[in-house]
Amino acid sequence: AQSVAQPEDQVNVAEGNPLTVKCTYSVSGNPYLFWYVQYPNRGLQFLLKYITGDNLVKGSYGFEAEFNKSQTSFHLKKPSALVSDSALYFCAVRDVNRSGGSYIPTFGRGTSLIVHP
């Protein structure tokens, strides 16, 4: 079975400060990992993904995420937060070796990021 946890329901950060949104995962094999962002009254938008290779992945809007296999984590980071980054962020995982051809990812419950001016 695969699972993902986002331990914080809400993260508050001041504009200009670095931000981190945490994600930990569990899979039986190797993971495919994803981050999505959801702005109010909108669908989820893909931000970035880890498939293989470099543990530091860069994505849209200046976001990056670090894959840490030993800690089974994939935390989302940004060096300098903007008020416009305020949104709901979802982490998702899919086992590389998932059989049956379903390729269905599992989503975390989301973390609300609030960036204060």
Place this chain on the structure above:
Amino acid sequence: NAGVTQTPKFRVLKTGQSMTLLCAQDMNHEYMYWYRQDPGMGLRLIHYSVGEGTTAKGEVPDGYNVSRLKKQNFLLGLESAAPSQTSVYFCASSYYIIQGRFSYEQYFGPGTRLTVT
């Protein structure tokens, strides 16, 4: 490309009425999904499809049916709506080949807000 589109954007139903939500994608994706999003519950998978003519149950399939007669369309039906089906429904698609490599991130539609009274 329009990406993933959903019809309608809003709908109010009375208990016992039926309706169909339409999802269309123009990206030639193999997989399509229907999710519902409720406060505090994150995203929950209703049904999904790994190809034209195939469908499978997700986490919360009861009370819903789906069909994928064409690769680009995925329909979600509610035969007899109940107040518990009040939610925001998202369609997504994924799984395609780009530059000879598989890509698994999902692309989401803008959502359908359904209220059942």
